[in-house]
Amino acid sequence: MKIEINRNANIPINQQIYENIADRIRSGALSEGEHLPSVRSLAKQLGISLLTVVRVYDLLEEKDLIERVQGKGTFVKNKLLIDATERNVKNNFDWQLSVLDYLPRTQFGAHYGSFENCIQFSVAAICPSLLPNRYLEREIHSTLKKNPNILSSYGPAQGDEELRKTMCKYLRKHNLYINHQDILVTNGTQQGIDLVAKTFIGPGDVVAMEAPTYPAAIDTFRARGATIVPLPMDNDGIRIDHLQRVCEIYKPKLIYTIPNFQNPTGIVLSRKRREQLLMLAQENQIIIVEDDPWSEMFFDKKPPTPIKGLDTNGFVIYLKGLSKTLVPGCRIGLLAANGTLFNRLVASKVNTDLGSPLLTQKAILPLFHSKRMEDHMEKLRFALNLRKDKVVKLLNSHMPDGVHWIVPTGGLNIWLSVPSEWNTNHLLIECKKENIFFLPGSACFSGEPEKHHLRLNFTYLPDNELEMGILKFCKITKKFLSSNRQFRHSSIN
């Protein structure tokens, strides 16, 4: 267990250590029943006082995350309520337990499970039947037939030039004027986030992000030893008054935001806030990472110009997911940035994997060159909007009182809240018994999680299973909320 302490951050050291250990326990990096270091040895390892460690362990115990056994030591608490199959039982390599790692949190990994044979509300993906597979299959055939050497070629580390040029044109339609020299092709936007984190963030750096936000982004920045400062939102997105104070107190190096149909809440950052956010970043010399996975999927009106579209001084690193709404099997994302920030990210990409596969880059090209693209996006918007309406209607009719949700104006998810004394991690256990999966809200918070939310994807399940799935989910939720009070204030994290 390697714990990074940032002595310059305006966050108390005991809180930093508490969050680090709590994150590991919650995400399963520390397994149930695992031995924790003694107070004395942890204090020595971290160069802190015994009292600080005692306080941390007291808090962990209070939060029901650990237990102390007289004469034996301190252990990660065994929670019988957690499904035994989730635990990693295989372990014949004892020496490995002492190998320290730099992986404080993998919340998203814990929920990134199987896509098959279940009622899948957990992944933010789109039903395969809604995507242009047949068309693309034929186009890939003709592309490879014309130029089979695509299979035997490494593309440039920065990405295929033809793809980057095509993307410039595509982005122009979304009010983004970017040179193909300033585009880097990534393996999905997740790699874009990882590249930014590994290049610019390390222990001692503060990252501000919406709370709640995309769990794998938290995981990635935390793995770099960053301190995360949460940014509360209202209906227009990040509250700028709050961000202003955050800038003054914590001096963040980077702000990570999902301005369009935010993941998980669905909130859109208003045009005015985008301008204010950029101005604050400029004043305080903060890098903005603008993650844009599904802005094309608006149900009402197109979202405002991307922040990158307003950026003239290279403050914004823009990440565009391409494959989610088109070809998930290709895992293509784009990163757009300027100046030395961009050059350093390209160098990092070389260190990371020498460049994305040429096959997947060439595979997605035909769609962008054809008129079919706009048609597809139009149809997809329509289909997702119908699904959203259907699901909201079902929730209205079948969810018990006290359950609330934000009706999304775009994107792939609905953010639901149950009364605050209930814990959706516990609801998830009940759902899994019926083969239903969703993303528990706790995974979407960086520090002390709010536990009474959940993210419900409505776009992945086949059309004919959607209604049945939602009805089942409502039924379980109803039963759960009317169940014995023993499950309230639950200890499951």
Place this chain on the structure above:
Amino acid sequence: MKIEINRNANIPINQQIYENIADRIRSGALSEGEHLPSVRSLAKQLGISLLTVVRVYDLLEEKDLIERVQGKGTFVKNKLLIDATERNVKNNFDWQLSVLDYLPRTQFGAHYGSFENCIQFSVAAICPSLLPNRYLEREIHSTLKKNPNILSSYGPAQGDEELRKTMCKYLRKHNLYINHQDILVTNGTQQGIDLVAKTFIGPGDVVAMEAPTYPAAIDTFRARGATIVPLPMDNDGIRIDHLQRVCEIYKPKLIYTIPNFQNPTGIVLSRKRREQLLMLAQENQIIIVEDDPWSEMFFDKKPPTPIKGLDTNGFVIYLKGLSKTLVPGCRIGLLAANGTLFNRLVASKVNTDLGSPLLTQKAILPLFHSKRMEDHMEKLRFALNLRKDKVVKLLNSHMPDGVHWIVPTGGLNIWLSVPSEWNTNHLLIECKKENIFFLPGSACFSGEPEKHHLRLNFTYLPDNELEMGILKFCKITKKFLSSNRQFRHSSIN
């Protein structure tokens, strides 16, 4: 400029700082003419004495890497000999210069250039005409036609199960018995190295690796703040007596090795040494990373059993490159490991990119299922061996006295040395004038580089260009070595 100091390493702090700055200058991360911090401010930033910084700057000046200008400060030295086009002239984003990064070295990135329209001896790749593109193109067509949903599906983050099962069978032929549950699919072995580094290595950790070695591996471990300890080799690979001392003095956390046709030297680690290496790792609880990019390409006899094949206690993380000899356009690699080391690497893969594209994983499958695979490998071995013979013959006839090389018994490269008073970085400048590229040996060393070597790839150039290319290269080398002595002891790094 972010400099990581490891106060626990047995390497003097001034040497650590010197190497960090020298690496940045050599790999272009610090550009020529760039301002370095003053002695006072660097000392303050790093919490070290003024005298230490003065010593570092003295050494950097002695090595001709920096220059001090009275009344103005300290600058990265301008070297007129370096090709002006290589410099990054574009820079309108001044504020970005003060953004610290975690990218101390990108030597490989500096040489990972274009593959097109040049005499390319720099990349370790295989000529497209030698790869089974036509066959694979047809197979991909039939795979996608049968199952177009491959395009719209995310595979599991660990990698497609069908591919992992197929790989188990393939590895078995190479004396490796691994479960498909213990295999992770990566974007080439480069990502495997990066995953290991980001999961287990951080500032304060020591990594031992062959000297010289694969430059992008050095870059990746250095980017994690690791201290690199070089391991000298003889004809049988890593010298175990030396490694033993390294283990005692530096207590490395990880040993990175390329046992088969080592990159860049072509040396094979003997069976006996493999056993000794593993035993040393076990005694000292050191992780071994065994990188195996091209063991199938033996010209004489099959290399010994992989170290992973001898490993019963989960000490070895095995990285297998698959695409280089088959389908570079797919960028597929495998990582095999056991126990919690493996589980943590899978969690890291999720944080990094949520998994490799399904399309490329499904694309390479048909070849492994067909008899064609063995035929292809057999033919490829034969073709590369012929090329090697041809190139060695040409070098014998046309290289001037004093130039030596190791005749490889497999792999894709020849390691050449010129007399030690010459610098191959300078030879590279001469070669580039004729559009010839090779990898300068200096990139392959982690600390103070030996400058009189180079890596010559003999497998990428089309057959009909190979002879002409080598002859041109010999001619330039001859002229270079007979040129004015001013270029000896050259300052170009």
